[in-house]
Amino acid sequence: MKTTIQHIGNYKGEKVRIGGWIANKRSSGKIAFLQLRDGTGYIQGVIVKSEVDEKLFQTAKNLPQESAVYVEGTVQEDERSPSGYELQVSSLEVIHESTDYPITPKEHGTEFLMDHRHLWIRSKKQHAILRIRNEIINATYEFFRKEGFIKVDPPILTGSSAEGTTNLFHTKYFDEDAYLSQSGQLYMEAAAMAFNRVFSFGPTFRAEKSKTRRHLIEFWMIEPEMAFVDHNESLVIQEQYVTHVVQSVLEKCQLELKALGRNTSILEKIQAPFPRITYDKAVEMLQKEGHEITWGEDFGAPHETAIAEKFDKPVFITHYPLEIKAFYMKPDPDRENVALCADLIAPEGYGEIIGGSQRIDDLELMKQRYKEHNLSEEAYRWYLELRQYGSVPHSGFGLGLERTVAWIAGVEHVRETIPFPRLLNRLYP
Structure with a gap:
């Protein structure tokens, strides 16, 4: 079912497909966490290495910030999430891989941010x-x-x-x-x-x-x-x-x-x-x-x-x-x-x-x-x-x-x- 992050709570326990961008990411040896945004909201996508093929896991780990993707996964409740949900990702399709995105997760000056x-x-x-x-x-x-x-x-x-x-x-x-x-x-x-x-x-x-x-x-x-x-x-x-x-x-x-x-x-x-x-x-x-x-x-x-x-x-x-x-x-x-x-x-x-x-x-x-x-x-x-x-x-x-x-x-x-x-x-x- 194709949906947006804004409406993801309607599909608890179901598999959904979302188009979005990688706002941020982090990973350990066994799990990758993708902070996804689609314009309607933010949600964390969780990719467990043992549950997906190696190529998908490595792709997720190496995706640059603001790359555009389609993701599929199962909607699960998560009390720690601001939205109350996270996505257990089962597949990922790269639409466009971003390069050298200028606004990184660090402090930037106002003039720089206004220029961008x-x-x-x-x-x-x-x-x-x-x-x-x-x-x-x-x-x-x-x-x-x-x-x-x-x-x-x-x-x-x-x-x-x-x-x-x-x-x-x-x-x-x-x-x-x-x-x-x-x-x-x-x-x-x-x-x-x-x-x-x-x-x-x-x-x-x-x-x-x-x-x-x-x-x-x-x-x-x-x-x-x-x-x-x-x-x-x-x-x-x-x-x-x-x-x-x-x-x-x-x-x-x-x-x-x-x-x-x-x-x-x-x-x-x-x-x-x-x-x-x-x-x-x-x-x-x-x-x-x-x-x-x-x-x-x-x-x-x-x-x-x-x-x-x-x-x-x-x-x-x-x-x-x-x-x-x-x-x-x-x-x-x-x-x-x-x-x-x-x-x-x-x-x-x-x-x-x-x-x-x-x-x-x-x-x-x-x-x-x-x-x-x-x-x-x-x-x-x-x-x-x-x-x-x-x-x-x-x-x-x-x-x-x-x-x-x-x-x-x-x-x-x-x-x-x-x-x-x-x-x-x-x-x-």
């Missing part, structure tokens, strides 16, 4: 991280489908910017200027006026010359927008969404979390509702701890970390000063110098994973914002018209996928949370 990212993603840790990423994506679709959202795909090439063009990649669109999108939000607002609850999931680009462990040049965003939803309702949806994602990973990625050495007791605490503090309170807390920050300044990574350390769940920081937030955020009617907005800060020093707000729905106020931010009425005319034809209260948010993967997986740097990261001075491979 196309091979590094085969390793156990990287494999686990990217499978967790996949589960977060699956859980995202599951949550929004259940909550009545539909997926809408905004353009990647745009003629304008959501938050200014200084940090965008410029290109020529025939005889016009165009930019790689830094957010699909404005287009998602248009979609919400047509479909009520929508979300997008796609790549976004920021031309910031940043080298921090939280930043990528190309990254993926989940951006929901919701008609007839105010700021507080949006916060409830955000915390329910993050809770669903974390609990899905806990349920379906136990082997991957174990491979990463992740402390899952921390993740088990992630249940809605999440604590909320105002920007005012956050500044007060930071000042009491000796941080140099004054009201009106945005928070940096050390500030976010210091705030998050006070909580064992993600924390919403709400009502930022209007002047440091985007032009489309709705002012608080009770205090017009702050916005109806929030950032969600992850625990353990992973920083902001969500930014969101209630959007301005008043036509005249939006016209005023255009003037204050020197926005081109010609380029943004369509966005203004959303307030002209049937405007309603609406809210939305954006979740950065890579930062969320880093937090849930317990990974230090976001470069390991995307298959082929685009970083400052790195466009290869």
